[in-house]
Amino acid sequence: MGQRGFENTSRKGSMVGQSQSRINDAELIRGAQRGDRAAFEELVRQYDQAVLRLALHLTGSEQDARDVYQDAFLKAYRNLGSFRFECSFYTWIYRIVTNLCLDHLRKRQVRKEDAPVVVDSDGEEYSIIDQVADDRSGASPERDLMRRELGARIARALTKLTPRERMVFEMKHYQGLKLRTIGEALNTTEETAKNTLFRATQKLRAALADVR
Amino acid sequence: MNCEWVLQNITLYVYDELPDDARHEVEQHLNRCPDCTAELQSMREFKEVASSLPQLEVTPNLLASVRMDLQEALEGVEQTSGWRRMFFDPFAWLRQAQFSPALAAVLLIAGFGGGIGAMYTMGPKVVNNTDRPIPTDTTHASIASIKNIKQDANGQVQIQYDRTMPDRAEGSLNDQDIQDLLLVAARDNVNSGVRMDSIDLLKNKQDDGRIRETLIFALRYDTNPGVRLKALEGLGSQVKSDIRVRNAVLEALLNDNNPAVRSGALHALEAVKSDTSVRAALQQLAKDDPNQYIRSESQRVVATLPRFD
Numbered sequence: 001m002g003q004r005g006f007e008n009t010s011r012k013g014s015m016v017g018q019s020q021s022r023i024n025d026a027e028l029i030r031g032a033q034r035g036d037r038a039a040f041e042e043l044v045r046q047y048d049q050a051v052l053r054l055a056l057h058l059t060g061s062e063q064d065a066r067d068v069y070q071d072a073f074l075k076a077y078r079n080l081g082s083f084r085f086e087c088s089f090y091t092w093i094y095r096i097v098t099n100l101c102l103d104h105l106r107k108r109q110v111r112k113e114d115a116p117v118v119v120d121s122d123g124e125e126y127s128i129i130d131q132v133a134d135d136r137s138g139a140s141p142e143r144d145l146m147r148r149e150l151g152a153r154i155a156r157a158l159t160k161l162t163p164r165e166r167m168v169f170e171m172k173h174y175q176g177l178k179l180r181t182i183g184e185a186l187n188t189t190e191e192t193a194k195n196t197l198f199r200a201t202q203k204l205r206a207a208l209a210d211v212r
Numbered sequence: 213m214n215c216e217w218v219l220q221n222i223t224l225y226v227y228d229e230l231p232d233d234a235r236h237e238v239e240q241h242l243n244r245c246p247d248c249t250a251e252l253q254s255m256r257e258f259k260e261v262a263s264s265l266p267q268l269e270v271t272p273n274l275l276a277s278v279r280m281d282l283q284e285a286l287e288g289v290e291q292t293s294g295w296r297r298m299f300f301d302p303f304a305w306l307r308q309a310q311f312s313p314a315l316a317a318v319l320l321i322a323g324f325g326g327g328i329g330a331m332y333t334m335g336p337k338v339v340n341n342t343d344r345p346i347p348t349d350t351t352h353a354s355i356a357s358i359k360n361i362k363q364d365a366n367g368q369v370q371i372q373y374d375r376t377m378p379d380r381a382e383g384s385l386n387d388q389d390i391q392d393l394l395l396v397a398a399r400d401n402v403n404s405g406v407r408m409d410s411i412d413l414l415k416n417k418q419d420d421g422r423i424r425e426t427l428i429f430a431l432r433y434d435t436n437p438g439v440r441l442k443a444l445e446g447l448g449s450q451v452k453s454d455i456r457v458r459n460a461v462l463e464a465l466l467n468d469n470n471p472a473v474r475s476g477a478l479h480a481l482e483a484v485k486s487d488t489s490v491r492a493a494l495q496q497l498a499k500d501d502p503n504q505y506i507r508s509e510s511q512r513v514v515a516t517l518p519r520f521d
Binding site: 026037040041044045048052053056057060062066070073077084085147151155158173174179180190197204205208 | 223224229254255258259261262263264265266267268269270274275277279281282283286289425426428429432433455456459488489
C-alpha cells in the first residue's frame, strides 16, 4: 500500500472555497433557526452521508446506525437555536454524532453478554464465537474462512480499545478525518487526539501482532 | 534527526498528519536508516490489516430510508416557540417590515427592561372586525413582522403581525441586562455604528463565554472591517488558551479581505506561532501572499520559529 502523495492544492485557494460554503451554510442555518424546515433538510443533506457512514462502521449494525443518525439530526434540530456560529456547522454536527457514538460504545461495553459481531461483505452478520465454515460463500471456502477469521480478530482487537480510543481510531483510520477535526469533535485538543491515536494504534498492533 | 524522534512520529507520518518540513525530515532519515524503515513497513502492514475489516456500505436505499424516517420524526419535534425565533434573528423583523392595514392583530410587546426573554402578550385578539379603525401609531418602524395572511370564503383578509415598542435600559457593563442587549446589538443591528459601539464595550469582557462567542462571530461574519478589527482587539489575548479563538483568528489572517484585519490577526497569532496550523499558514504566506506587508511580516515571524532538530 503506497504512501499517499501530499496534495499540492494552494491552502488559501481551498480555504476561500471553504469560506464560501460557510456563508451558504450560514444562510441555511439562519433559515432553519427561524423554523424553515426545508432549510434544515438541505443542511442535513450536506452532511448526512458522512454521518451515516461513520455510524454504520462504528456500530456494525444497520439498526444501530439508523438510531444514531436519527438521534443526531433530531438533536441538531432541537438545539439549532443554541448554535452561535462559534465553530463551523461541520464541527458542531460531528461533535453531536461523536458523543452519540461514544454513548453507544459505552453501552455496548457494559452489555457483556453481547459477543462482538462482524458483518462480511455479503452483509451477513455472524458472531466470532461461530467458527463453523459457511459453505454459502462460493468460490474459495478456505479463503472466505480466513477472511472471516481475520475480520473477527480485528473486530475483537477494536473492542479492546476504550470508547475514546476506538472513536479516534475510527475517525482517523476509517473515515480519514484530520486529527484537528477529531480533537474538535471530541471537544479536546489536537494534541490529546494525537496521544489517543498513539495509544489506540499501539494496542491494536499488539493485539494483531501475529496476523499475517 | 534521531531514531527516537522518527519512531515517535511514524504513526503521524503514515496518517499524513505531519507538517511538510517534518515529513521531509522523516523521509530523509528513512533513506539512511534500515531500522526505522522496518518499523515503517510494520506500521504500513498494520494499516493494511486494519483496513481489511469488512464493513457495511451506505446504500442509496438505506440513505433514502433514513432520510424519510427523519422527515417523519421532525414533524413530531416541538417547533421553537415564537419569541425564541424572534430572538435569534431580530434582523428579520426589519427586513420584513411592511405596512398593511390590519383587520386582525396579535399584539406582542417586547420589553428589554426585564432582560432578553421577558416577553408578554397583551391586548385582545380581534378577528374579522371591519369596523375597527386602523391604529394611528402603526408606522414602518413599529411593525416588526407579518406573521400570517389569510383570506376566508367571504373575501375577508386576516393578517397577524407583531409590533414592537421602543424602550431604554441603563446600567453598568457588569449588569446582565446591559450585556444581553450589547450581545444582540453586536450581531444583528443594521447600523454598523451600533455594532461597533457594542463590540467596543464587549471586548473588555472576553472572559465571559457568551461574549467571546459573539466576538468570534463578529470577527468571522461582520461585514464592516472596523467592527471586525474591534472584535480582534478583544480576542487577541485568548489565542493561546482558546482553540476556537485561534481558529477564527487564523481564518481571518487567511481569508479576510481587509489588510488591517489580516495584519492584526498575524500579530495576535505570533503568541502561538509554534502551533502546527499557524506555522503552516505563516510559511505559506511568507512564500506567496500578494500583500507585501503580510508577506514580509510572515517571513519575520517564520524566521524566529525553532528549527526541527
